[in-house]
Amino acid sequence: MDSGVVVPCNGDLGLELLEAENGIARFIWLPRERALNGNGVVQGGYIAAACDAAMSYALASRLENAEGFTSVSLSVTYHRPLHLETAEARAEVVRVGRRTAYLEASLKVEGRLLASAVSTLLIF
Template structure:
């Protein structure tokens, strides 16, 4: 079994983030009470054949930030996993910094609903929604 990362320790104690966050260049700066914020540093390896950021990377950044948002709400010993992820692209993204924010819209005993927005140079490039199972 792979190592499990305590996402809140990444934010509150400066622990190493999961490899996916490092690969993306995603830095989480805040995660509390169902809201998470951070900065995604897009590099040239994320550019597709059209010269813009590949949509899968955008969806991954949203998914990662939503994980921090839900992690700030679950109790010790609870775990969560994505059920679905829907991303709507509003405009192309380019190499540089993208602000990512996610928050828990609603959370029950076993399901959570989250939203995320990604903004580059003051313009929303994408929005994502996700449902997660909580156990």
Template structure:
């Protein structure tokens, strides 16, 4: 399912994100991992999830792929918030630093993404994955190619 086509290609990026928040729309991976977009504003987004043992790795902690997915969402959605109607994006690069292990007991975590710079062809974003106390579990930077239809 393509949320852009389902909700409306006529919307700007921030309008699309706000429609996603209002209706709790999620792309397939968001449904699978129970990651939801909590808020969106110009150049900044927040996603939330409560990981459990279903996303654990063999070592007994939350798999890095879950963390990477949350940070990729945050970086991408932050870039999307700056786009006009008819524009989309694709990730060129995503660099993640894992600061500490994430466990079910950590509780709900937030991926906060923001735009550092956005030009006509490329956007640069960053994100942090934090717990309720603001403790950082991972951080990321991303480069995104801006596409026009």
């Protein structure tokens, strides 16, 4: 999937798209220092945004060009802290209906699960 569309928030986060096709998307992410919280680990909102971006690309790879979508719900579970290290975000479309889609995502460092997320998106 190469739509040629520049997504500003992905650039702000520092996400690098590896693939987005057939309902699966993968990003490489090296968080920037400004993403750190007072404890010296990546703040949860940045992690949620990385998972959300991966899920958006996964869904976009399954939809027709004229269809848009937006998040209805996003739930993130944090398993381990993320430091300034390279992580991989992976998302997959679990189910697509006429008006909604359900997706799952994970964020890993060297195979270790740091966060998992689920989301429902409205298709319009």
